[in-house]
Amino acid sequence: MTHETPPPASVAVDLPGWTHSYSGKVRDLYVPDAPSSAAAAKLSALDRVLVVASDRVSAFDHVLEPGIPGKxxxxxxxxxxxxxxxxxVPNHLVADHVMSKDAGTEHTVGLIPAAVAGRAMLCKRxxxxxxxxxxxxxxxxxxWKEYQVSQTVCGIPLPAGLTNGDRLPEPLYTPAWKAPLGEHDENISFERTVELVGADVAAALRDASLSIFRAASAIAESAGVILADTKFEFGTDPETGVITLGDEVLTSDSSRYWDAAAWQNGTTPEARMASFDKQIVRDWLAANWDQTGTPPLLPTHIVKQTAARYRELLERLTE
Structure with missing residues (x-):
């Protein structure tokens, strides 16, 4: 008996019942195949999307090679x-990750395919x-870089005398404009977000982000982990009109996590931070690449260390 080698988790793959729609730096998006029956049309009308997390890793707006196995x-x-x-908090997950079967049929478009099981989420668009x-x-x-120059972060004034790794007096909401793939995201003011989405939505995004951050920080701290910063993405649910949390949330890719004990006892910024995210990759790349041309290949020990830190964070939070 022969066994097919599973496709690499770093590339988009062909999935039965789904059409590849888009690939970002880390995630691949799929939409249901064009409906071929009344039952399929009914399911397709629900406007679902399959969000598949790859093993790709990015830093400084570049996708790096090789990926991080299991990421x-x-x-x-x-x-x-x-x-x-x-x-x-309203989110984009489809309940139980299963798109309901149409009554009286065996049609199951929307079930997560085996090839991406464990790294895919079935979501509302x-x-x-x-x-x-x-x-x-x-x-x-x-x-920290900005603070050293102007005593501000994203233009927001801060007290004098802070050092790298210090806890801020209050969490700061510092939105950014989402640039197209391949371009740099741009930090923007709250007033600019009002211009982009309107005053009511801008305030709702700010308030929801700060509320989620505070709740998540308390949960992380109970596990001996500091949530230093993170980013959220929101959209409107077309079925309800409700502002809804989407994309990934509070992962090692979208957040900085530090070991609380190391932070409290550390005597240097590096020791204080002891990160559970891709900071290992950022630091190695900053030391070995001038950010021109193609990034160098990540060495094996950096790949292994990064995978281990991602895994340790998951274990510490969820145990």
Whole structure:
């Protein structure tokens, strides 16, 4: 008996019942095949989308090689875990991840195909807002760089005397404009988000983001983990008109997570941060690439270390 080798989790694959629609840096999107029967048409009208997390890893707006083995499944598992913890926040998941069968038929378009089981989410299609809703609880990354120059983060004034890795007096909402694939996202002011989506929606996105961040931070801290910053994406549910949390949520790709004990006891910014995300990749790339031309291949030890940190975060949060 021969066994087919499963397709690499780093590339989009052919999935029965689904048509590949789009690939971002990390995720591949699929829509149901064109309906061939009345039952299929009824299901297709529900406007579902299959969101598949790949093993690709990106940094500095580039997709890197090789991918991180198992990353897609780890990210999906963590997203689903967080969606469960945020049950009072409307999200884009289809209940039980199963599209209902049409009465009297065996039609099951929408069930997650075996080839991507474990790293796919069955979701409602949303009318997404062109805004990344970034919340920062700690001073680090690009915020730290800006603070050293102007004592601000995304133009928001902060007290003097803060150091890299310090907890901010209050979480900051620092939205960004979602640039097309291959371009840099752009930090924008709250006033600019009002121009883009209107005052009511802009305020709702800000308030929801800060509320979710505070709730998630408390959950993470109970597991000895600091949620330093994260980004959320929202859209409108076309069936209900409700602003709905979409995309991934609170994963190692969309967030910075630090070990709380290391942060409290550390004497240097590096020791304080002890990250559970792709900071290992960012640091190695920053030290070995001038961000011109094609990025270098990630060495095996960086790939293994990153996979281990992703896995450890999932274990610590969910145990």
């Amino acid at each position: 897609g499944e780890l990210l999906t598992t963590l997203s689903l875990w967080w969606f469960d913890r945020l049950a009072d 949303l009318a997404m807002f062109p805004i990344e809703c970034v919340v920062r609880g700690y001073l680090t990354g690009s915020g």
